[in-house]
Amino acid sequence: MLGGGLVPGSLVLLGGPPGIGKSTLTNMVLGHLAGLGRRTLYVSGEESPAQVRLRAERLDLGPARPALGVPIVAETDLEAVLDVLASHAPEACVIDSVQTLHTPELSGAPGSVGQVREVAVRVMELAKARGIATILVGHVTKDGALAGPRVLEHLVDCVLQFEGERERPYRELRALKNRFGSTNEAGLFEMRQGGLVEVLDASARFVAQATRAPGSVMLAAMEGSRPLLVEVQALVAPSELEQPRRVASGLDRNRLALVLALLARHGRVGTGGADVFVNVVGGVRVDEPGVDLAIALAVASASRGVPATGLAGGAGGVPCACFGELGLTGELRWVGHPERRLQEAAKHGLGGVVAPAGSGSGAREAGTLREALAQALPREQRTPARVAA
């Protein structure tokens, strides 16, 4: 995620909604570093040392239990924290959270714009002077922005966002900014008793769980440099409302609106009088152009009430997989890393991926939305009798 590791003297801002696992993740990072013999320090403005220790006891980082070796300071006074940092001189430290520290030199409550900015600037000065790799934990407001001034994002070297929904199993870590590496990487984690565990076989799980019912397709997505197969589901139902509902979760609302317009104009799939819900299963968020075709096929499949088929000609239980960006004129556009997407699909038994022209062998290529619909939803399937047969 950081493009090679924590840089001495650098400032990383880790943002995320309440309870997502920010403290867990940063505790684990320091635990691992402590296990490697690095000097670490965990500054908690939110929890008592006993609480932090309780979590450290839960973390499963190996038999030596290195998380228990991380020194903890529970303090909210910035001046006191800076004194401890200067005297303890850790190589890596975590400040949890930037919103809880405050300096009496400024008016304004902890977490106010002036305070947050002052805390970040003062910590940064010390971190740069002493070469301390610092992770600032930041709260995220309801609308998903990092609380506190945006200037914080300019100040720090790297901004990581921890996303996901508490009630769903998966949490994603993304880089929004990184002065030392790429921002294309993403990490997928699962919260377990022993802490956060990287999910390495997510594609396999999502494929196994795919419903294969009308309204379901698999998207061969890219999460940074890593391919990931996720299920995209759509529900199209008659609406009672004057303005039918358009609900997207795990993907961009505007993409959904655009794809619905394209379906109506170029795919003979009108959803004007219907509520449309589209969801990426498992709480994953897909922020890449390749999602367009998955939305289109899922909505078309839901709207017609027939399952999208995998391998050409055979509806034999293989989920239909796809990827591709839709242009405003209804063309299906090439997206990055088609070969990796196709490989990932093939690895998990999904042949005949519907994909833009030029994607490579093994794909069912389509140049337009209409062609893609014809590939995934052959006309003869529309009669339920044939589907049953």
Ligand SMILES: Nc1ncnc2c1ncn2[C@@H]1O[C@H](COP(=O)(O)OP(=O)(O)OP(=O)(O)O)[C@@H](O)[C@H]1O
């Ligand atoms: N024993 C456990 N097994 C599995 N998950 C647990 C366990 N204990 C706590 N959790 C999970 O850990 C989450 C809290 O993690 P953590 O305290 O790291 O979040 P946070 O992002 O720091 O939250 P906050 O914003 O409150 O500081 C809880 O939402 C809970 O789901």
Ligand SMILES: [Mg+2]
């Ligand atoms: Mg916390």
